[in-house]
Amino acid sequence: MPDCSCPDDGYPCKHAAALCYQAARLLDEDPFVLFLMRGRGEQELLASLARRNAARSAVEQTERAERSREAGPQGRTDGAPTLPSVLARTVLAPSGGPAAPLLPPPLPAPGGPGRPAVFPADPEAPDPLALDLLATEAAARAHLLLTTGRDPVAGLTPWQDAVRLAAAHPGSGLTASTRALYRDLAHAQDRTPTDLARAVAAWRQGGAAGLAVLEEPWDPPAGPFDRARPALIAADLPAFRPWRNRLSTASLQLRLGRDGLWYGYESDAGREDWWPRGTPDADPVGVITALLGR
Template structure:
């Protein structure tokens, strides 16, 4: 556009002469349901998270990993900055991870989002305690609040996926992304809330609404007149009504209070574990009339305790739990970890399948191999109640269910995995991930 001659005093009409439509340059709108974090620069020694929730995220993948060497390589990848920008949205975290090839691999980790009922329970529990709200605003996650709806993932909850050709579970690229995500959770625990389906702004708005509603109700109750009864009516002789029926048992056992960490005080993890166990046993006895642990052996009860503990695995506190339970029962921590995986697969029956080979009678076990071959599945070699390939195994339980196991090729290191099924093909499908 040519400027006007000097001295005319006339400014150019930019709106008409430019030939362009004027646009409103507004800043991009904040998306509370999708956040992207820039790639982290490698910092020496900064690979492991320091918060309990960051460790819980990392353990959820490590406890189901089949190859510690892949985890070690993934940790090294994370440490040298091989993970590009990380995008977090409800149910998934994604990033490009650089490997040995020039082109990076697209890697993601999926996790289940919470239901509306779960969110209602979590927000109600947070709003009921001012210290919970203060902790969240201070970028802290109280253990008792997270346990309300199992906010943190447990073993098997994280589903890794990667475009690389490695079929490990997980591959080193997914492991690297998991380690870097744990560091993100260290810095901002609202990331885990977003992964579970709700962004930070929505959470804070919901808590503010609940606080305002509760304050209004308390104000109304404080100003309402107290009910009165005439003295002659209160003192008049009368017969008492029959006692009401007992209250129904609660749907779930109660949660213990949060125990503080203080010098000279008992271990808060041990107190929480004992209180949770007592509440669960009391609830079962109240609703069924049966003590669920009365006939368990010491070893079975130790496995049950470790399996019921949220996030059990590789943090300092839970490593101590595994070490102490294993030592008390004459086993190794690896024996206990494998038994915990079996218990989470199917309880006491699955633990017996892990530890007690047996010779099934003629019938379903004999028909299993032809059924698998007819379905186009690999040839399995039989041994007692086991059917095995080089890396997959099905075990037939005395309860009539098939239990899946997996091992690295060439190693007899079988770990329970998948969901038991009455059909061997169904159990194998669950083992292979659907």
């Protein structure tokens, strides 16, 4: 079973399962892929087998001829020919005996991750959209690990990883299939689809830092937060009321992130239903101006 650095406590995790599905599909189509993974192409392997079989046949014929000569014209001999061999325990011994052959050098890394196959819909099989998403994700992470040795999502919590997966899906929330994806991901994290949709908006706004701004109010030290209100007033913008790291009006809100950027939010007046909007910026006036379309 392949190892995975994701925080999923399932065994196998969803990424390993998707990778196994993909590997099984490739092996079903062409069993020689298994040898190719070990550095032996199909034609090379068949040629090697043909040479070995030819050599073995020649040895057997020679031994049969020798036994026939020893038995005489009317004699016969029984038993299978004895072929040269090496005991497995000798080859696998820690020391002594012939050395095991070296593994072939690793193949060069591909230019980019491949696309998974189109999985047919089957009532008895996992959701094809989820399989496609997980296989694509596993391929991208595997390629990144292979080429850089880094996995930028290894430290994410299950909730952060679910948000990231949903945010990476094109057109999320617009079709029946992606709504089903939202529902399943949210249910797995004991959240509502609305919670996930709001978190996806925050992730698309600023990644993990944007999600932290959405979910974690904090008390910023004196400095940029204190200078923001006078700057907003000087720009002839509405008066904002402060609360922790947030400045709010009835329908607009600024949130200061721990990264020093201001994140814009909007809500219908009086509802306190804040949704991330716009692009983070170090200038609070610029964020509000962009939200107002000035």
